[in-house]
Amino acid sequence: MSPLEAALIVAVGAAAGTVNTVVGSGSLITFPTLLVLGYPALTANVSNTVGLFPGTVSGSVGYRAELVGQLPRALILGSAALVGSLCGGLLLLALPPTSFERVVPFLILVACGLVAFQERLSMWLTHHRDRASRRPSALLLGGVFVTGVYGGYFGAAQGVILIALLGILLNDDLQRLNALKNVLSAAASGAAALLFVVAGPVAWLPALLLAVGAIAGGQVGAVLARRLRPDLLRIVIVVVGVLVAIRLLIG
Numbered sequence: 001m002s003p004l005e006a007a008l009i010v011a012v013g014a015a016a017g018t019v020n021t022v023v024g025s026g027s028l029i030t031f032p033t034l035l036v037l038g039y040p041a042l043t044a045n046v047s048n049t050v051g052l053f054p055g056t057v058s059g060s061v062g063y064r065a066e067l068v069g070q071l072p073r074a075l076i077l078g079s080a081a082l083v084g085s086l087c088g089g090l091l092l093l094a095l096p097p098t099s100f101e102r103v104v105p106f107l108i109l110v111a112c113g114l115v116a117f118q119e120r121l122s123m124w125l126t127h128h129r130d131r132a133s134r135r136p137s138a139l140l141l142g143g144v145f146v147t148g149v150y151g152g153y154f155g156a157a158q159g160v161i162l163i164a165l166l167g168i169l170l171n172d173d174l175q176r177l178n179a180l181k182n183v184l185s186a187a188a189s190g191a192a193a194l195l196f197v198v199a200g201p202v203a204w205l206p207a208l209l210l211a212v213g214a215i216a217g218g219q220v221g222a223v224l225a226r227r228l229r230p231d232l233l234r235i236v237i238v239v240v241g242v243l244v245a246i247r248l249l250i251g
Contacts, residue, residue, distance in 0.1 A: 005037055006209055013210035017055030017217020021062065021182060022224055024159015026052060026217075028111060030210055031156065039203055041104050042097040046200040049089075049155060051207035053193040055214025056186035062222025066179035073170075074180060077144050078187040081162075084148020085188035089195040092153045104154070108245040111157035112238045114164075124168075140169040144184060151188040152195075159185050 012033045016026030027048055034044035060067070067074070092100060143165045151158040162184050166177040196202055 001037075001205060006205075008033065009037075009206050009209040010213040013051060013055070013213025014217040014220070015213075016052055016210070017058065017214035018221035018224060019217075020052065020055060020159055020185065020214075021059035021218050021221025024163060024181065024185070025111060025114075025157040026055070026214075027154075027156035028108065031108075034203075034206060037206070039206070040097065040201075041101045042092075043201045043203050045092070045100065045104075045154065046196045047203040047207040048210065049189055050193045050196055050200075050202050051210025052214050053186070053189045054211045055218040056182060056189050058215045058218025059221050060179070060182040060186050060218075062219050063179035063182055066173075066176045067183065070176065070180055070183075074183050077141065077180070077184055080141050080145040081148040081151070081184045081188040082191040084145040084150075085152035085191040086195060088149040088152025088154075089192040089200075090152075091149070093195070093199055105245040105249045107154045108156060109242065111154075111160075112242055112245070114157045114160045116238045137169055140165060143169070148184075148188045148191075151185070152192040155189065155192070158188065 009030075012030050016030045018026070019029060020026035030052065031044055031048050034048060035041065039047065144162065147158060147161045147165065150161070159181055162181045163178060166172075166181060167174065170177060170180075
């Protein structure tokens with residue numbers, strides 16, 4: 001790996017750490033970068049999960065003020081996210097690598113769609129939030145588990161799905177829900193990362209470089225998330241993601 005490639009990985013790791021805290025789709029920046037640098041799809045996905053996990057923890061720490069009083073539901077929902085992510089990670093490792101390579105373009109397109117329509121989802125969930133409970137329901141628990149399965153298998157835009165679920169089914173301030181989303185993302189990515197460290201084809205150098213950038217980005221994202229309207233950021237993410245998906249589809 002050249003110094004320029006190493007610097008690029010650190011930079012995209014920082015960008016992804018920021019994006020994951022603000023929007024929740026940072027893998028759409030780092031995963032394509034690893035593909036472009038020549039890593040196989042499965043190795044890129046596994047290394048990406050391991051590398052970005054410290055950034056989700058960093059973002060959660062940066063949002064610690066908004067987490068006050070949320071420990072009980074964070075433990076309940078975090079357990080569902082963790083178990084779901086382990087299931088998704090085991091599914092990823094059990095299936096042939098070619099299966100993942102075939103489905104990746106469609107997962108990217110789905111993730112891009114969620115990012116593109118996040119604003120409308122947020123408006124819709126705001127309209128319905130008054131009817132929601134402050135305590136986790138069975139529906140929310142199941143939704144977080146399924147999202148965890150998706151996160152363990154691929155993970156891009158997992159945060160978008162989580163914030164939509166939390167906003168619709170919990171009656172609370174959106175900043176507090178975003179803080180909870182970061183904790184759930186950390187639980188899910190942490191479980192998958194541990195599994196991949198033990199049994200996955202991790203490319204350690206890019207994973208470590210991503211981690212360095214993501215930790216810094218998580219702190220930056222916690223500050224920006226309270227101030228930034230991420231419309232332009234979403235556009236960039238969607239355009240890059242669609243281009244990468246098209247490139248993978250045409251071989």
